Amino acid sequence: MIGLGRLERYVLVRTLGGVGAALAVISAVIVLVQFVDLSRQVGVRADVGAAQVFGLTLLRSPSVIQILLPFVFLFGGISAYVGLNRRSELVAMRAAGISAWRFILPSAMAALVAGALTVGVLNPVAAALNARFENDRARLMENYLGDTPKDVWLRQGDDKNQIVIHARSRDTVDGTVRLRGVSLFVYQKNKAGAPEFKRRLEAAEARLMPGFWQLKDVREATAGESSVRSDSLSIRSTLDAEAAMERFASPDAIAFWRLPAAIRLTEQAGFSASGYRLRFEQLLATPLLFAAMSILAAAFSLRLARLGGLAGLAGAGVALGFVVFFFNQFAGALGKGDILPLFAAAWAPPVVALLSGLTLLCYTEDG
Structure with a gap:
């Protein structure tokens, strides 16, 4: 936070606090849902206890949390800005002639940095934990309830x-x-x-x-x-153990740093690597998506509380967040089907979200 004024630091801390609270709530819900689901799938075994199911839940949850992280920045940002609005702190800032851009941009930059850390650090950790989850679940369910080994197909080449x-x-x-x-x-x-x-x-x-x-x-x-x-x-x-195991996994389960090698080996083997390339582009676009969600949260929360309609506007922001999420999934499906170019399928949703937030913010702040 070097170079930021006291006001920018205050708003940034409040925003990060809202994001942290949203992350805690969403993570708790995900862990609970995953625990119930795994209890139904794996916990029916007589020799599997609650501790083992909970261990599997902790291995699986980071991958799911990573998918929902854009909502963390959206919900956390809306919560922080609405709180500032209801306490009339935004009124005081506006009365002092302070532009909203002054305290929104640091929050957006913080979201951008968080996105880069998510891609570079959290994604490889989540992929490794997910791989361990798959192995542990397969071991627990081996030859149980009629489960039979499935045929394996691999291809390698130069x-x-x-x-x-x-x-x-x-x-x-x-x-x-x-x-x-x-x-x-x-x-x-x-x-x-x-x-x-x-x-x-x-x-x-x-x-x-x-x-x-x-x-x-x-x-x-x-x-x-x-x-x-x-x-x-x-x-x-031409394969190593990790690359061979990746052939059994979906592109979403491969760590960011391993994707270039997976693309190269897949193409050497004569297969299409479009799924891996799309996933790689989507991960590269993740920081921009987080920043766009942070700006959207501010754009839908700056309306002065005394003018009314703040709750409805915040609700519209949440709805737009879901629209962006499903648009991202839909564009990904079009990219996998070779209907859209992979670059456009990966980058269009965050760019559209960013432009939407900036447009609404310009209209709200600058008229």
Whole structure:
């Protein structure tokens, strides 16, 4: 808060206090809802207690909280500015000739910084906790109530070779990915760049080691030749354990710093990386979205209380926040469907929200 006057610091502290209170309330609601939901899903097991369910809840909740953080800045900002308005503090500021821009911009900048921290720090932590949540839940629910392992499909490759991997089941032991009942289809690109089938390998088990797959009880068959058996075999891999696990996860579950590598590996394997690219752009736009929500909160809360209609205007701000949220989801869906360019799908909602807030603020403050 260096360089800010006493008034700006006061309003900023009040705004941050409102944001903190909104974060506490929303987090408590999310934890409660997640606990009830997991109790219904996992808690039906006789050997799973409330402590384990609560532990799973704490692992899962940060990912959900991250999704709702824009509402934290919207609700917290509205709460802070409405409080200042009802205590006639905004009247005193206006009477002293102080422009609203003077104390709104520091709050918006604080939201921008919070957005950058969310993307760079909270997102990787939430992704790691969510990955642990998925593993712990799968372990608790393994072979329960008819749950059966699902087939696993992976693909890796580079400029010369492509390998399609199919397995009947997977698990992770001490950070090592292990596949069972594995089939590997190896293709080599010809001069025209088209893949040509070269060989097929069947293995009872495959472990992903640094830089290679370690196969056990292997049968190798090449086109036009008889199969050859071996106890073990190593196959070069372009995946690491984390990248392999990310293939089983949605783009939302991958940490921000891992997304560029996920995009590169996915495209090397011949798949479309549009989902990962969209998620990367959305995370880059997150700071702007937080700042836009902070400005919207101020724009809908500066009407003087003595003029009436403040509650209705604040309610309209909340409604507009939900509109922005659903617009963001809708634009993301259009981006995933290649209907909108990924850049536009990710950046349009925060830009529209920011322009809406600035327009209303200019109309309210400057006429």
